Amino acid sequence: MFRNFMAGRYGGDHFGMFLVILSIILCVVFLFVPVPFISWVSWIPLVFSIYRMFSRQIEKRQAENYAFLRKWGAVRTWWWNLKNRVKDGRTHRYYKCPECGKKLRVPKGKGKISITCPQCGNKFIKKT
CATH class of the missing domain: 2.20.70 (Ubiquitin Ligase Nedd4; Chain: W;)
Structure with a gap:
């Protein structure tokens, strides 16, 4: 039944997983920050991730994921280069x-x- 329900829908991807992890991190942060009603902000990435997962607009979701992966790849490369520069800084x-x-x-x-x-x-x- 679930397989039939998901037929023609986009499903999960890297961007969706990033949004879920971001939502979890925001929930944990807002546990320690006692600001009323601000904890609802942590639900926004989760709701958007679920919307993307059940979306039937596959081309748009693939374009979003591709754009995310390009930006995430640049961040990972920058972080890797920074880590190597710090490690090799003395030699x-x-x-x-x-x-x-x-x-x-x-x-x-x-x-x-x-x-x-x-x-x-x-x-x-x-x-x-």
Whole structure:
């Protein structure tokens, strides 16, 4: 019966899961913030997620999920790069190739060195 009910509907995806997790986080935060009626804000992402799940406009929901995944991928990449820079901060320096913009990692404390970009082959000199 449930399978027949869900036929032609969008169902769950990454954006819907993100909205559910966001709703749970907001519920927990609003447990500790005693502001009247503000806890209803935590229900908005959950209701929107359920609406998306039962929607019959599959193309629109796929476009929303695609846009979310593009933005989420950029956030994940930024976070990963930040984590690596902090981890390697004492031993390496990061430079950007002036030609193609690729980020390059070189060892610290070597003085002036010639850096060759592996992507475009451009050579430039930097002080480490």
